[in-house]
Amino acid sequence: MPPRRFLAAALAVVAVTAGTTAAVAAPNPATPTTTLNPISSSFADTFADPSIIQGRDGYWYAYATSDPLVAGGPFGLMHMARTKDFGSWEYLGTVFTDATKPAWAAPGSFFWAPDIRYFGGRYVMYFTVTDTLANPGGDPAIGVATAPTPAGPWTATDAPVVAPKPDGNGGFFGTIDPAMLTAADGKRYLYTGGFYGGISVTELSPDGLHSVGTPTQVTVGDRYEGSYAVYRDGWYYLMGSSMNCCAGPTTGYSVFAGRSRSPRGPFVDATGASLNESRVGGTTVITQNGNKWIGPGHHAFITDAAGQDHIVYHAIDRGTPWLTDPFGINRRPMLIDRIDWIDGWPRTRAGLGPSDTRQPAPVTGSAAGIDSADPATGLWGATRQADDSLGGPAAAVRGIAATRQAAPGGSVRVEADVKLGSSFTTVLGGSVVATVSGSTIRVLAGSRTTSATLPADFDRNQWNKLSVQVLGNTVTVRVNDAGLGDLYAEAQLVVPGLKVRSAPVSWLGSAEVDNLTVRAVADPLRRPAAVPEAGMLLAGDEFDGPGLGAGWSWVRPDSKAVVADGKLSWPVQNTDLVGSGNNAGLLFHDTPAGDSWIAETKLHLDLGEGDVRNYQQAGMIAYLNDDDFARFGDVAIWKTRQTEFGRELVARASDGATSYGGAAIGRPAPTLWMRLAYHRNAAGEHVYRAGSSIDGKTWTWGASWVLPAGATPKLGIYAHGDQTGGTPPVATFDYLRFYESK
Template structure:
């Protein structure tokens, strides 16, 4: 059973004894975060957006590494530049994940299958390498199989290379889904996952209908089994799932993707031990509950980027993960006319795993200044020597009866087709062994990666570096075993390609500091029977009372958004400089029922432009939303960020700072369900030199009757 394996181990041991004069790993391209003390010998940097050389909009991006060693990115069908034509799944190519060039459209109207309407467009592609071919899942917005329009479906196409030619299947993977009350559920935003047992799944859906997962056939081209809902409707879209550290992580984007300068898209995540869920956030709250959860991954931070969302995940050659996503420059939000195509270029930023949860740049959010670039060089050549922590990887094809290995010093990671095993052994032959899926296709390419950190060896076999390991093995080795010559070895008809060896990334393990609240400067505990003189009204509301230690505000009909400005706003002057304003709000909105859009909370207010952080009923869900309205080029713009979890009683904060680069005033939202543990949300900005007032607001509907109770209003300064 282990005949080939034994021979391969012996050959690997002999090879590792060679001394070859190649550069040590210490002088190869390496990665370190800005917070780390280790720096590159020759740092390479980039500045977002990374699509700027060829596209001003490249929305809903996903990236794969091709078998040719290049990286390929795919995006939604939009014009790439102002005045341009709509591209049909534009495709770009890069050797370093930073500098990209346009290579053409993946799809054409000439190859459109009969089930897709000529009026349909294509968006949100997801590309994978499955069973020796590239498979693209995409949204067709309109089909010929159902009456009416907006009957979206998930299509699929295959190609022999990342640039095609793509052959579209004659039938959708997921057909249009009629909604119970009429129309069609949003069957959009596909994302494939190959689980650790080899089973393939497809995630899809959006606000209208929620997020779902369906098992796929082994070739990934057909849906099989019964769909399972994994996230509640009216909360999120843009699924992307990775397997990491024993969990499946469901990334999803919330709020409006495309509201110009007030776009509040943001990414949050839940995790589960099964690809079918249930997915819960870091607080244990399910993504299926009415008071829905979700742990923040990235949201806007007050620089030029708003609406960061619809992500993919890509891993560089040092093992560092990156989030690829789109965002909008709030200074230049549209390609052409105001209200037209949103200008959503492609961004990339480091994705850290802190305490078991993914977060962009340790919580710093989207970058708009130079950052250390991903590691994409091949580093040490095969036959060279390495010292220290290292990641060595290669694409392997074991063949029908062969074996392939990645060798790091005296450590061998072996894929044995005869045995159906992944075997890792040290110089003494002490093995760690894992069985591979019985139906693994040995004739196609996979990626075998060996990471050495402080004497611990981790080995992972993935399908083209995607989703997460098909199988992984860990082994503690004697000091020095994982130092020395790096190379690949094969027996039989096995092959290897795309070898690389780089210093292993240094993980970031601490989040960026949270903003300091500081000392209490002013407060109103609402202990009397009337408002203090510090408060003034915009459109007074006579129903508001002060009694029982709270300000009591029956939620009225009307809105604050748009030209109407029907409801009252209770305001007071803000202090000079930086500050934090906080309130405790009780607003029992129940669960699951539709109570659009009853809400109450804090507000920063400037001449009927405002940012409002509130607990709100959004259809069947209850969320914390941070809304923004402003005037842009003579038109009112409105959007919001939804980050954090609400409850009948919730604590809210607005954290005001000044952006030192632009002079803009930044207001960051934060929420808590216990007044102790806070979730930091998105940031909205006000113009330099402006003086927004701060206060309280309630609005959204008087039926069923509900009263917002504000327990206090406090102002802190650092």
């Protein structure tokens, strides 16, 4: 239909609606539900590697890996729970039983990291099988199962969707942690892999049950696992979790992102660094912030009825890190927090990280007098469809329909599960018109129009998700599987000066509609959270004397560390500080008085690229003793180069056994500026946050570690970890400075 006739028809719908029903303002919503992490505490001690989806029945269903649900409990065969409002949860049992688990899994195999999707009229779950009958002993593969409802029953296929991958040395790569994405090219993709072998993406058959073609590696080995992918504003974002998921009280797991115009990559971070190179990139999505939560990661995304994105993930309470005895199973409950898109990148709470206070829950249900579970009751001109086995009553639109109450003006979002007829038009405020007709999505607002094309094999006879959103002057219409960051097609139109008035939402055409929500759009937060800033110089050493200046002291002096030409040069020692290897030299400087300051150094350390140099490193350290410290270094980890903020402490008092883990931060480089921002919290604990820079001007701030209250830790520098037996590289420090913290 030509744009002018199209608009005239749409406005006629609004006129008919206005003449038939009173356009009254939507009532004020009830008191918003809040969440308090961990959100799984009412039914589980641990609910790791969560994924989540909204079912056709309106419930949100969450799934987790096969750890014991509670302390002392048995291992499960993956877990299921559901909620309507994120304030209360119901545990539903396990995904599989011994009788229904995949027949090709070896006895004793674990089932990890479920990824839930909906397409083709059924629910599809991908998951890790840690061992198969083909090569018993450790050949991980990816399984897939389908179900008619999100609660099951689940039927596994008779073979892996991604088979084990031999490593050429008699073992197998880490084919783990699946994440599926339906992309704009009409194809389905599955991201799989982990620290051993990296993450790869493979195309799937249209039914999602078989891999086809040749996989493409999208991340370097040794850095990422727990992938998740979403599409937003023309970009595919690949996110992965980094470092150790399960080191008890020293877990530094964090999530990072890269983006690409293609679902196959290459994925690069905000600085332009690739996720698939030795000096590995990654823009921080979530990392620990110094409160009780550590190791946040292995996540999924959801978008609520107000268009607000949220991250669902697991984390560890540093005060109660174990589900069993130390060095056993980690206690990893499920958490949720808001995602803000800052300068095109997803940030948890604008960069604040995991929350430990009450937060607004995801917006569920509808305004404008709509009962999302029975939408026909709030619509004029729609027919109530009989309950089906999955979604309950739906609404059938045949011709003209509209909400009985007015939708909010300004920024507004309309979303629903739909079975589309040949043409279906949504009208917002009488000025925004969005039509899905044939294979085309068309948007018209004012005098402007745009369109997008659905894939050739798009099945309009199945339930899909349709969203029409106006945010400021931008109109976005998307058709996708289940609202999980995937898409079949999206049309986006920017209209300067766009004003959407409060009016009923109207529809023209034919469709079945369920889970209908009409909501004001969440006000997006676009400014990043504050980060540490350096103020006045307080103390330090520029290494411009014939030797070390005043205020320095050693633990295990190293005569090879020398001051010359305005630098301290220190060959990386064949020593270490982790575990029982407490033989590394450490050089400390007096710290300023007060409860907050920032320490900074400039480090030159050429660790090469692509070869194994375990674990050459240098950097800064906050130190109580050899078994209680936080170490921030530029480090070689197998074939990658990373900036790691590691933590060691005594995890078992009975025998002094230690635990070590680390968090990755920023982008490594042969010349790296490094900062540790210190403050003392309300409990008297010593909190250190690490930041790095590749130019000395723009800083990337990452994870925080907390050292116990009491004596103030020492602060200094180190150069150790060489295990190669060859000529060690030389770490060169330009200075160590202390600044006031603004």
